[in-house]
Amino acid sequence: MSTTTPRPSGKIALRDRVLRLAETITTPLLPEDYLDIVAPLRSGADLRGRIVAIDPEGPDAATVTIRPGRGWRGHVPGQYIRVGVDVDGVRQWRAYSVTSVAGRADECISITVKAIPDGVVSNHLVRRAQPGTVIQLDQAQGDFVLPDPAPAKILFLTAGSGITPVMGMLRNGAHTAADVVLLHSAPTEADVIFGAELRRLAAEGAIRLVERHTDVDGMLTVDELDDLVPDHCERQTWACGPIGLLDAVEEHWAGRGVAEQLHTERFRPTVISPGEGGTVTFSKAGVTLDADGSTAILDAGESAGVLMPSGCRMGICYGCVLPLREGAVRDLRTGDITVAVPGDGVLIQTCISAAAGACDIEL
Incomplete structure (x- = not known):
């Protein structure tokens, strides 16, 4: 039995010839590679974003404002995104909480980065990156978010850069429908990321803010919670910070029989004692x-x-x-x-x- 293959239409045949010619001219790259250069945020490309601003947030932190490409699907306050940044010719990926208002009119998002000792990406973003840089993005993810409706009484327990997902919740109105207490630790008053904004919210009566400046007051311990936030066991709690603090908090809440009221976000894995190797x-x-x-x-x-x-x-x-x-x-x-x-x-x-x-x- 013979078969007949239909001939392509004139428009399709012409398109195919043009694409083959383009591939020949651009070898070893493909036409899509050049589109990535001239239109990196276009629909259909791998998700990217362009840095449009970098604003200091204290001595060692900065808020990076990003215009994501057309594939961006939005975020829920408290979620994080992974960003891919080329540093000295090597692409590095890191995860940062989204700190901006969801659905901004300018369609931008922001992450707030704390430069840590020997942190390749964090130091690059805080000290070296420039507006106009194109970076790789992943879609927002994570379940460190408030339920809908939010609980009537909330405690945010944070330290250092652990304030970033909570700031995202506050900027999206977490305090408008709940009684919110924020207990935050940082080495000094100047080291409190978003310090001015948080203190303004407290002065307006929107939140109750308890700052712990550890260089002066010493490290926060869970034994102090009864004095600092007497009703903390009655509050749904979102905690984010160093591993040691979170371990202590989880043990404390479990010991009080209210472990189900605690939600934690860990930015780094817990390292156990050396094994046999x-x-x-x-x-x-x-x-x-x-x-x-x-x-x-x-x-x-x-x-x-x-x-x-x-x-x-x-x-x-x-x-x-x-x-x-x-x-x-x-x-x-x-x-x-x-x-x-x-x-x-x-x-x-x-x-x-x-x-x-x-x-x-x-x-």
Whole structure:
């Protein structure tokens, strides 16, 4: 039986010839690559954003205002986004809370970044980045958000840059329908990110603000909560800050029998005590190294010169996932052990997994 293939119409044939010619001229790049240069925020491209402003927020922090591309789907106050930033020729991904009002008239969003010691991306965004820079974006995610309707009484318990998701909630009206107490810790009064804005809200009676300046007052302990916020166990609480503080807060709320009223956001994985460690083999790279039980496989591999995929480095984005061909690894956050036998190819996150004996990674 014979078949007849219909001839393309004149318009389609002409379009195909033009595209083939364009691909020939632009080789080794494709026409889409040049569109990325002249219209990086266009619909259909990978989601990107353009930095339109960088405004200081104290001595070591800045608010970065971004105009996202047409694929941006919006955010819920309290959520975070991952941003991909090229620093010295290397693309680095980090996660930051969205601190702007949802649905701004100018369609921009903002993140507020605290520069941390040795922080490659945070120091770049605070001290080196310039308006006009195009960065990579992911859609907003995270469940550190208020329910609808909001509870009648809320406690925000934050420290350092942990104020950023809460600021996003406050700017979107969290205090308008609830009795809000904010207990925030920072080294000094000048180190309080959004300090002037928070104090203005307190002066207007919109929130009750309790500041703890740790260089003067010492570190906040959960034993002080009964005095600082006597009704804290009656409030739905959103806590964000250093790991040690959150661990203590979770234990305190559980001990009072109100663990279900506590919601926490952890920016960094919890690191457990060193385990047994072991040898790590990167089979395709032909590299074998010794790693202790407290060092993430991602860090151990990079220290040995192995080119490792990575992303947020916090166990959030799954940009570092690789197959575990054989052996055992320990989750640095929970202590859970994952074991693989030959043929399993179990996927692990190398940024939050450490060797728990000999293991073979497919890379």
